[in-house]
Amino acid sequence: MGFAVLGFSSPPFPTGRLYSANGCSQSATNGGGAVENPIHKVKPTVAVPQYKWRLVIAYDGTHYAGWQFQLSPPTIQCLVENALIRITKLGREDLCFVGAGRTDAGVHAWGQVAHFVTPFNYDSLESIHAALNGLLPSDIRVRDISAAVPEFHARFSAKGKVYHYKIYNDTIMDPFQRHYAYHSVYKLNTAVMREAAKHCIGRHDFSAFVNVSRNDRVLDPVKTIFRFDIIEMGALLQLEVEGSGFLYRQVRNMVALLLQIGREAVPPDIVPKILATRDRKELAKFALSAPPHGLCLVAVKYNEDHLRLPSGCPPTSFGRHHTVSKCKLPFY
Template identity: 50%
Template structure:
């Protein structure tokens, strides 16, 4: 399916991310391991939409036989830090799905070395990574910071290009729908999703960790607490179907 989404990380529960970056690294004799934050933006490609380019990775989660975002980051980190993959203890903010364009994602890794200047590491890591992945920032983190559990939520942006001919400049970032959509009906339907509801019926059948109350959806952009990505996708598709049905009694 030719859909695309933009995920944006929200402020952390313990402290704002910028505040974390301003913290001093603990003394070397206090803790053996240093904890650093990787903050990156990446492009996860549709396997059928990028025929002219290599399909570098499919998702975040490490897989031994498939190139993934975690795999690429860990390969670069092992070359820079000289550590084994298992010693990096790399953790990402979430397991992004294939076809998701992610911006401002956060990951962490640990190292026994006290890097006083991270500029060279930052530049080297970006030099080792494919151009589809750029590390935006790298900074020391608080010891109680956790890339996954310290995040309060995510924002998803769903773009629909509703015209007969798709603008080539939007082909990678929007779902192309030829049928004319009734935007008024879609906006009216979207009001029913605002608030806290049970969206588990929209989740994949094989999903075992369904969230009954994923949290407030403030706008069908969509903003929500950590939830199943499939739920949001089916909510969007349902809204599109309502938009297609122009005559509703």
């Protein structure tokens, strides 16, 4: 990245320019290469260091239009970024706030990862951690905050992601699961669902399982699925999928097909046949995308080198406990 962080030297920005203490770029000459006037000398320039910080964020996506920044309707990135702007007094362009992935509207997260930069250091991260959670609504929480090495990038350093999709398989829906699990009133055959899920494991072209991309979501359709497990917890089924990366709505499309297979509407061997076509229209003949509210981004995985802490940095903040030294209310 070329940025300097705690314990490292502070080179010029990637543009090659030096930046003054107030962040404004200056030139060694006064216009087109002319020698500077000795009477009006340009102030000496200094490189502004940049410190990088990593956040792990959990959120209930029920009332939000996904992660990606937009002002209306509100998104997770917008609210976290606005809180950072208030706390750091920096502009959006200065923070360079980036998330590991774009969860869609209604999708939840337990382990979303993001990073931002500041031109100043923190002696302790507990105060900014508490301030962030104090400004954010209760359905968005920063789980921890830590210093990051210059090479770390929340999105481009990611080596894998883990998603869970929950299905409540009973005639009557548990009202406490209604925002976090899809309700299937059809009795699902988990044995054939597991058999079908095995066909997804490995390196495949998942073009047949991707919706039309939005914005810059044009990615390599070849992905590796490391595992695809189906865990039964009473009426609740938890589909756990871990892969090198995922295309737009890929997980929800895979789950939708497994639901059809679990209902025994189509056989398990339909999966490799659809994969081979590399055609989204072929999948549409059998299944539509599963609803977003059952999906949760559980974790983002990185190489250990990218997760190491810079030397001399403040300790990672996991939040602080509050204690009461003396009870002010009488016991009865």
